[in-house]
Amino acid sequence: MTSRTVWIDSSAGGRYRFHEDHPFHPIRLALTEELLRKCGTLDSSRMLPSLPSAEAEKTVRSLHRADYIEAVKALSAEHPNPSVVSRAAEYGLQADGDTPYFPGMHEAAVSVVAGSLAAAEAVMSGKADRALHLAGGLHHAFPERGSGFCVYNDAAAAITRIRDKYDARVLYVDTDVHHGDGVQWFFYTDPDVFTLSMHETGKFLFPGSGFAHERGVSTGYGACLNLPMEPYTEDDSWLECFTAALEKAVEAFRPDVIVSQHGCDAHAFDPLAHMHCSMKIYLEMPRLIHEAANRYTGGKWIALGGGGYDHWRVVPRAWGLLWLEMNGDPLLRTIDESPSEALLPADWPSLTSEKRPALMPAAWLDDTSLWAPMPRRAEITEKNRKMLELALQHLG
Template identity: 70%
Template sequence: MSFRALWIDNTASRQYCFSEQHPFHPIRLELTEQLLRQCDALDDSLVMPPLSLEEARDTVRRIHRPDYIAAVSALSAPSPRPEDIRLAAQYGLDADGDTPYFPDMEAASLAVVAGSIAAAEAVMSGRADRALHLAGGLHHAFPDRASGFCVYNDAAAAISSIRSKYGARVLYIDTDVHHGDGVQWFFYDDPDVFTLSIHETGKFLFPGTGFHHEWGHSAGYGACLNLPMEPYTEDDSWLDIFRHGVERAVSAFKPDVIVSQHGCDAHAFDPLAHIHCSMRIYREMPRLIRELADRHTNGRWVALGGGGYDHWRVVPRAWSLLWLEMSGHPLLERIDSLPLGGPLPEGWPSLDSPLKPDQLPRTWLDDTSTWTPMPRRQEITDKNKAMLDIALQHL
């Protein structure tokens, strides 16, 4: 049976949790699914399981170094050996770092990979036009080390699976506020994988890369586009740069499938970045990607989650808007026609937590008329336009 859009079950991936205090917390997944179900926008018939951990392990072995995989396995024990702990920092997994090792880390990381490969396989096999795995999008992991909350790079694994099994040309679009460095470097010399990342400039934000002169290497020269945005960029400038960049990339590269990463930490409420966008960009970016997929890839679109650290006010709304676009749900018509998108479901969220904010948004979109305007708005906009002109020179 062919579905228009499939949701990859992320239950197993919710074990990917460094600690209760860590900003990368799976409560985001639970809150998002709860919101969609209260809207009657997620039906069990559209949910498919991930692949097995063994299938995921096979792909991980193709893209990550054997000594790194061995370190991940050793540090996943309930009480790792002292000699393994001494090597943790070498592999980006030190207990005091941003990606600390935790019990059963290997199984949890493989579960994330298994979900993202399942999404890719659902689309490439023709079972679905679009597939979403929100637990995925761990775009900072490198072949030989963890980085930025990411152990195994499930996005690179999904792309690698598509390339090896189907030989398809892949356009990877990364909308996380942090540069999609891991995925870029995995495919930096590959002419058949185009990586596009829009993010806050690395001059001020982790991981310190993603500048407009990073255009690819060797045979992959020209198959890379970075759009580094100025701090305190707002909706209009962000969307203008994104639209011009992604349309030019699609036109120049002519992909067979789009794989997109949907970190939602470019929102003004996010505590780990300095971009000042609203929920509007998370309504508009999926719409544009869907339109491009419909026009250029016969609808083939694989979407993954990513960052986003305002767990209650931002992530569930942003990721729900992504699924509503992917699934073509009629609720979108109401959101687009009502002021601020209309109200969220009464009683959401019912999930109880000591971290739950006292004040939560009650509408799908933000009332930016109450926000203080950025005093350097025109200067920021002009700088972003000048960056775009340089970034697009090679396309």
């Protein structure tokens, strides 16, 4: 294989589907892959398969409580036993909740873990320098329950494999607008896994955690950094805080590998949060992570997907920019130098749906000159700076 960046086949992620109207819909994966193929930046030579399901299930059993796994399996039946259904809420999987059970749920969730394990193995074995698994990033799952659209925690699984098999220090960077709570709590006492999460403050958004005082405990104290951003934060303030925090984290921790989660729901169009960022942050954050990997980890970088609920206008562009950065694609120069000329393929998307917006973006980046600025911009920026100062105190 000549490429040093690999794409983990995420087609199995299409089975991870709660129901047709659920915001966490796999059409995001199909739209992203089609966009990149139309641009000529993705072909079969870059793709690797997931690891075998049996291997992934073994890892799942090492992370999640046995009774939870058995409940997930029972609720995965076409017609679950009523006695199991009556207890589903105990495991965060109630039918009318954020994370409803569905037929084949266990197998689908295991397949997501298998993809993220494959990404970790590709990089840590030396087969690749960088690996992307967009079906992954289910960062809210806990050992004993599902949460926030997440059944099994594939990010924690990938990190655990890296720690157990390769004894490497892992920097986990989470840019989803929702706090990466599940991953944080999995490794809250581990001094060799540093979790950095940037998100909208839990004062106003699920899951209600991720405050600056959450810094790890016991031997893990100091290996946790949270950046709870004010609602309606815009690009410049978001990137100011992210740049400073990432630099401080890599300098203090000196990781062997970076695992990043790329939820793209901090965009102004996203219906489930209150940020006011544009596609600019999804161009710049992967660039900053890539630079950090090159300087501190010998280039080792594993990237996962995550949230993002404007399926058509935002997610494919954001995840597309991530893939372009991981490959150093020449299209990035056009996007940087002539944003108005960096147009999306005219024949994309070919996928049809009654939910497709009438007006689709024509370019990779947003023209924010057409957006109304936030009236409290200066106040929001100052609050974010004070938060950043507090958050970084324990890193010296």
